Amino acid sequence: MGKNLEKVQDMLDGKGTGKIQVGASSVGGGEKTRKVGDKWVDSDGVPWEQRDGYKVKGRLATSDVTHQSWDMKCSTCESLILKPWDKDTYKADGRCYHCQLDYEVDLKVKPIRWFAYRRLKELINLEAIQKDLEQWIDELEKMKNEKVFDKSVANALANSNVDTSMQVNKQMTK
Numbered sequence: 001m002g003k004n005l006e007k008v009q010d011m012l013d014g015k016g017t018g019k020i021q022v023g024a025s026s027v028g029g030g031e032k033t034r035k036v037g038d039k040w041v042d043s044d045g046v047p048w049e050q051r052d053g054y055k056v057k058g059r060l061a062t063s064d065v066t067h068q069s070w071d072m073k074c075s076t077c078e079s080l081i082l083k084p085w086d087k088d089t090y091k092a093d094g095r096c097y098h099c100q101l102d103y104e105v106d107l108k109v110k111p112i113r114w115f116a117y118r119r120l121k122e123l124i125n126l127e128a129i130q131k132d133l134e135q136w137i138d139e140l141e142k143m144k145n146e147k148v149f150d151k152s153v154a155n156a157l158a159n160s161n162v163d164t165s166m167q168v169n170k171q172m173t174k
Contacts, residue, residue: 074099 034040034050041047049056072081072090076099081087086096093100107114 076103 034055036050036052038050039047046057047059072087073079074081074086074090074096075094077096079096081090081096083097089095089097089100093103095103104114104117107117
């Protein structure tokens with residue numbers, strides 16, 4: 001008779017010593033000990049990776065790509081860019097909001113540098129506007145070469161308007 005069955009029989013006879021654990025054992029079974037960097041696929045086909053102190057499940061286990069927000073750090077103070085106002089200034093200048101404020105205050109002390117900085121920003125914005133306009137013009141040129149409107153639909157709409165207006169005129173004259 002197996003060990004578990006003996007324990008159950010002893011418990012039924014009143015000789016039980018306490019709890020019976022069934023289904024898991026600390027010797028030989030259970031979960032394998034994984035080292036940092038180990039990658040495996042479980043029985044369901046899900047990839048896993050052992051990291052330092054935790055496991056990663058799914059596509060993140062097989063991908064070397066990190067989340068883009070983890071790479072967003074202020075170029076001045078090296079803090080992570082998390083707040084919405086920090087994200088806005090980071091996109092434009094690569095700094096968090098407070099570092100950008102400090103930078104601009106330092107520039108305003110020297111009016112010529114401040115003027116040059118603002119002028120550079122305006123030129124960069126104008127270049128972006130110019131690219132958008134060129135793209136818009138190119139799209140218009142492509143549309144001129146293509147048939148934009150189907151004349152059959154326009155004619156059908158025009159004829160239906162004529163017919164209804166004639167019916168309205170006949171009813172008004174009666």
